[in-house]
Amino acid sequence: MTASNKDHPTIPLHKYREYPIEEMRDRLDEFYADIDRRRTVRDFSDRAVPRDIIETALKAANTAPSGANLQPWHFAVVSGPDTKRKIREAAEVEEREFYEHRASQEWLAALAPLGTDDKKPFLETAPYLIAVFLQKFGELPDGRKVKHYYPAESTGLATGILITALHRAGLATLTHTPSPMKFLNEILGRPKSERPFLLLVTGYPADDAEVPDIRRKALDDFTSWVDD
Numbered sequence: 001m002t003a004s005n006k007d008h009p010t011i012p013l014h015k016y017r018e019y020p021i022e023e024m025r026d027r028l029d030e031f032y033a034d035i036d037r038r039r040t041v042r043d044f045s046d047r048a049v050p051r052d053i054i055e056t057a058l059k060a061a062n063t064a065p066s067g068a069n070l071q072p073w074h075f076a077v078v079s080g081p082d083t084k085r086k087i088r089e090a091a092e093v094e095e096r097e098f099y100e101h102r103a104s105q106e107w108l109a110a111l112a113p114l115g116t117d118d119k120k121p122f123l124e125t126a127p128y129l130i131a132v133f134l135q136k137f138g139e140l141p142d143g144r145k146v147k148h149y150y151p152a153e154s155t156g157l158a159t160g161i162l163i164t165a166l167h168r169a170g171l172a173t174l175t176h177t178p179s180p181m182k183f184l185n186e187i188l189g190r191p192k193s194e195r196p197f198l199l200l201v202t203g204y205p206a207d208d209a210e211v212p213d214i215r216r217k218a219l220d221d222f223t224s225w226v227d228d
């Protein structure tokens with residue numbers, strides 16, 4: 001036992017687990033095979049998903065590392081049909097503007113393989129819309145503001161874990177980013193200090209769901225290794 005001479009409270013790393021290398025490999029192979037089956041889905045079923053499943057996935061997301069451990073995120077979980085309809089209507093207004101005027105030809109060309117357009121029926125079909133907000137500042141109980149560090153990176157990490165957790169549970173997601181997304185603050189009653197980060201559409205895929213025929217990069221195409 002090492003005596004702790006640190007000037008901040010610490011506890012032993014009792015939750016860490018080491019695995020023999022073979023088991024390490026097996027666990028990773030299994031994880032990779034599973035996560036490699038994840039696809040962004042745009043055809044959702046309206047089948048219900050129990051709320052506790054979403055709660056546990058959110059608790060997993062909340063384990064993400066964050067700047068100074070300030071956990072600069074908020075997840076607004078929408079299941080009510082009226083609110084989903086409001087979000088769909090507001091999103092489609094922005095999307096029409098995007099596809100008809102705002103998007104450059106280059107951007108539209110990049111999106112062509114995905115076959116997206118301004119119609120977003122999944123915003124009403126899917127059982128849950130999880131609106132992810134990034135908090136530039138936190139608020140103390142007395143109303144004073146606390147600056148957050150790396151809020152975008154931290155919220156991105158938490159969202160990645162959320163997507164992974166939902167996929168592991170057998171649910172499909174769509175990372176949807178109507179732009180601008182400020183309407184989410186109004187509809188969901190979130191403060192101005194929170195920036196909408198993305199809308200995670202969550203549920204079962206439709207029975208006849210199809211996805212774009214697109215590929216992932218090969219390891220050599222997205223890594224470089226420096227061994228000396």
Ligand code: IYR
Pocket residue numbers: 095098111114116117118176177178179
């Ligand atoms: N927000 C639009 C456009 C769009 C943009 C990107 I970058 C995508 O990866 C996919 C879509 C839409 O949702 O259609």
